[in-house]
Amino acid sequence: MNNSEFRRLGYELIDWIADYFEHVEGFPVRSTAKPGQIKSVLPQEPPAEGEALDSAFADFRELIMPGITHWQHPGWFAYFPSNNSPASVLGELLSAGLGAQCMIWQTSPAAAELEEVVMEWLRRMIGLPAGMEGVIQDTASTSTLCALLSAREKTTDYAINRAGFRAPLRVYASEEAHSSIDKAVKIAGYGIENLQKIETDEAYAMLPEKLENRIKIDLANGYKPACVVATLGTTSSAAIDPLEPIGRICSQYGIWLHVDAAYGGTAALLEDKRTMLKGAEAIDSFVFNPHKWMLTNFDCSAYFVKDKEPLIRTFEIHPEYLKTGHDAEVKNYRDWGIQLGRRFRALKLWFVIRNYGVEGLKAMIREHLRLAALFKELVQRDNRFELLAPVHFSLVCFRMKKEGASEEELSLLNSSLLEKVNSSGQVYLTHTALKGRYAIRMAIGSRLTEEKHVRRAWELISEKAPSLLEQ
Numbered sequence: 001m002n003n004s005e006f007r008r009l010g011y012e013l014i015d016w017i018a019d020y021f022e023h024v025e026g027f028p029v030r031s032t033a034k035p036g037q038i039k040s041v042l043p044q045e046p047p048a049e050g051e052a053l054d055s056a057f058a059d060f061r062e063l064i065m066p067g068i069t070h071w072q073h074p075g076w077f078a079y080f081p082s083n084n085s086p087a088s089v090l091g092e093l094l095s096a097g098l099g100a101q102c103m104i105w106q107t108s109p110a111a112a113e114l115e116e117v118v119m120e121w122l123r124r125m126i127g128l129p130a131g132m133e134g135v136i137q138d139t140a141s142t143s144t145l146c147a148l149l150s151a152r153e154k155t156t157d158y159a160i161n162r163a164g165f166r167a168p169l170r171v172y173a174s175e176e177a178h179s180s181i182d183k184a185v186k187i188a189g190y191g192i193e194n195l196q197k198i199e200t201d202e203a204y205a206m207l208p209e210k211l212e213n214r215i216k217i218d219l220a221n222g223y224k225p226a227c228v229v230a231t232l233g234t235t236s237s238a239a240i241d242p243l244e245p246i247g248r249i250c251s252q253y254g255i256w257l258h259v260d261a262a263y264g265g266t267a268a269l270l271e272d273k274r275t276m277l278k279g280a281e282a283i284d285s286f287v288f289n290p291h292k293w294m295l296t297n298f299d300c301s302a303y304f305v306k307d308k309e310p311l312i313r314t315f316e317i318h319p320e321y322l323k324t325g326h327d328a329e330v331k332n333y334r335d336w337g338i339q340l341g342r343r344f345r346a347l348k349l350w351f352v353i354r355n356y357g358v359e360g361l362k363a364m365i366r367e368h369l370r371l372a373a374l375f376k377e378l379v380q381r382d383n384r385f386e387l388l389a390p391v392h393f394s395l396v397c398f399r400m401k402k403e404g405a406s407e408e409e410l411s412l413l414n415s416s417l418l419e420k421v422n423s424s425g426q427v428y429l430t431h432t433a434l435k436g437r438y439a440i441r442m443a444i445g446s447r448l449t450e451e452k453h454v455r456r457a458w459e460l461i462s463e464k465a466p467s468l469l470e471q
């Protein structure tokens with residue numbers, strides 16, 4: 001492709017994306033493709049000769065689009081959001097155009113320094129303690145893995161990096177913590193049996209006294225507590241673990257405190273949501289995902305540490321071929337995480353923050369919180385339904401009730417309701433289990449969602465309910 005062809009098709013693609021933003025509502029939110037359907041229409045052999053990209057673009061529209069689930073649809077209420085924005089798409093495009101590999105400062109000083117500046121902006125924006133420093137990772141899963149590896153090394157005086165695993169170390173997280181904690185515990189070599197799941201209260205938040213009891217028992221049995229993971233906004237119900245008492249316990253026993261605020265962290269843009277950060281001085285590491293609820297397209301995870309030394313000591317490498325004359329004066333982010341090669345993610349984040357401004361981002365969060373409060377009220381006003389968790393952010397957990405029905409029957413009833421609602425193609429909600437109860441999750445956070453979409457979701461839910469209740 002020559003440059004003039006690139007220019008022509010590039011403008012065409014931007015037009016297509018702009019049209020997509022405008023008309024995404026016309027697609028069924030969840031793809032209706034059956035397993036194997038997309039594969040079956042694609043050739044098994046790669047083309048031997050190159051072709052004009054126009055034909056690949058036509059195939060994209062015809063063959064690929066039917067297998068796309070539309071995360072930017074205004075009826076997106078599934079999982080958590082992963083919202084994007086025109087500003088982030090353009091930032092992503094520019095960084096692809098530059099094609100810079102930003103592993104160390106010297107391989108693009110602007111990438112390293114913009115990342116430093118933008119992460120400091122973010123720290124201030126969500127009210128984390130002064131002095132915490134940030135780095136962009138791909139996902140919260142990777143950020144948490146970095147935290148568990150740093151905690152492992154700090155607890156053992158960096159012995160495991162040197163000599164391999166010996167001491168039986170323990171990690172603690174609530175029974176509602178995300179599966180990425182389990183995965184990181186396995187990968188980091190702790191062994192899944194050393195992940196202690198701590199009981200939660202009726203609002204699904206970790207019980208600090210249960211945590212302390214568990215730590216005492218472990219110490220008496222010769223285990224070394226290495227890390228506690230507290231969650232601000234759990235995946236199932238957006239529960240908030242009480243940071244202050246958990247932090248006190250961590251400080252008392254000398255345990256690394258990692259906070260997983262992958263979804264909930266963005267809400268801390270609003271001062272009145274910062275109560276969840278009370279006790280933040282005790283945090284050793286903290287992750288939240290601008291790629292979830294802060295208009296920055298996937299992937300972009302913000303990882304902050306109180307003290308960068310354990311992070312860098314865990315990950316640093318100094319091969320001759322990467323040495324430069326500036327290593328003592330600059331940040332080489334290759335030593336702040338797992339991979340060597342790094343994308344220029346700070347660019348899209350910078351574009352988003354500049355384009356919306358802090359006030360614009362706050363306004364979006366406020367609106368999503370308002371819509372969630374409205375949906376909560378609609379559920380509460382209808383006695384065929386019940387709420388299953390407090391609504392702290394923009395997630396509402398609820399279910400349909402039925403007199404005398406067992407948990408199993410309620411689970412079947414509500415999963416049928418969910419399927420009926422989702423097959424409308426207008427909305428997409430997902431489910432979870434809360435202390436053994438089937439719960440439907442309504443997670444609001446798409447950039448394009450308006451009140452009418454939330455009301456439409458409720459209409460669909462209440463329209464489908466009677467036929468199921470009569471069965």
Ligand SMILES: Cc1ncc(COP(=O)(O)O)c(C=O)c1O
Binds near residue numbers: 140178301
């Ligand atoms: C609380 C929590 N932590 C971690 C994750 C994992 O995020 P990522 O996909 O960035 O690894 C999620 C995903 O929804 C989450 O809800």
